[in-house]
Amino acid sequence: MEPRDTATRYDQIARWWQSQHQNSSYGIAQLKRAIQFTAQRYLALDVGCGSSGRFINVLLQHGFEAEGLDISREMIQLAKEQHPGTTFYTEDICCWIPPKSYSLISAWDSTFHLPLNQQEPVTKKLCNALEPGGVLIFTCGGGSINGEISGSFQGQDFDYSTLGVDAFLQILTEQHCTCRHLEYDQYPENHVYIIAQKCDRSTSTTPN
Numbered sequence: 001m002e003p004r005d006t007a008t009r010y011d012q013i014a015r016w017w018q019s020q021h022q023n024s025s026y027g028i029a030q031l032k033r034a035i036q037f038t039a040q041r042y043l044a045l046d047v048g049c050g051s052s053g054r055f056i057n058v059l060l061q062h063g064f065e066a067e068g069l070d071i072s073r074e075m076i077q078l079a080k081e082q083h084p085g086t087t088f089y090t091e092d093i094c095c096w097i098p099p100k101s102y103s104l105i106s107a108w109d110s111t112f113h114l115p116l117n118q119q120e121p122v123t124k125k126l127c128n129a130l131e132p133g134g135v136l137i138f139t140c141g142g143g144s145i146n147g148e149i150s151g152s153f154q155g156q157d158f159d160y161s162t163l164g165v166d167a168f169l170q171i172l173t174e175q176h177c178t179c180r181h182l183e184y185d186q187y188p189e190n191h192v193y194i195i196a197q198k199c200d201r202s203t204s205t206t207p208n
């Protein structure tokens with residue numbers, strides 16, 4: 001499914017998403033775990049932020065200046081009502097060129113909707129948008145190999161894709177990011193979240 005079609009479907013359920021998730025703790029402990037790894041707390045970006053503003057709330061509470069990005073116009077419209085002072089981008093993460101560097105980037109249950117051929121370039125893009133020592137947290141399908149599945153949610157059909165855990169870890173390594181945490185947090189569901197940290201040149205050691 002193309003990202004534009006994913007957006008149309010999320011537009012239909014944006015208000016439902018907001019009412020269901022505004023006070024949801026889903027993913028919040030995991031986000032707080034990622035925040036613990038951050039060396040500095042300047043700018044943070046929530047990719048596929050949805051309409052509830054829940055990740056933005058936590059980021060603001062922890063001292064970040066937070067931004068949100070989502071491809072769904074309806075999601076962003078509702079998110080802006082929650083956080084009128086926050087910068088939001090109505091963009092497809094596949095096409096968006098990050099204009100800034102971030103201390104933390106979250107992509108909770110969003111990039112798993114990308115077409116399979118976009119998983120690698122988008123993962124690289126997010127790694128490259130981190131400042132030195134910056135932290136990325138994202139969810140993915142936890143298989144060993146790449147794959148695509150479809151499913152129905154709130155009456156809408158959605159597609160999901162994954163490169164497989166090993167391939168994601170390889171990309172992170174190639175982009176000078178170290179995996180700090182990987183967990184099948186809904187086992188036996190095939191849902192994984194990964195926390196990775198960009199090499200901080202100021203603290204990395206060089207062999208003699």
Ligand SMILES: C[S@@+](CC[C@H](N)C(=O)[O-])C[C@H]1O[C@@H](n2cnc3c(N)ncnc32)[C@H](O)[C@@H]1O
Binds near residue numbers: 010049092094
């Ligand atoms: C399952 S919801 C998760 C929302 C939010 N992260 C949360 O946990 O409450 C997935 C979100 O990802 C967004 N999304 C999906 N594909 C996207 C893309 N290509 N670019 C930006 N956002 C995307 C959807 O519009 C939707 O708001």
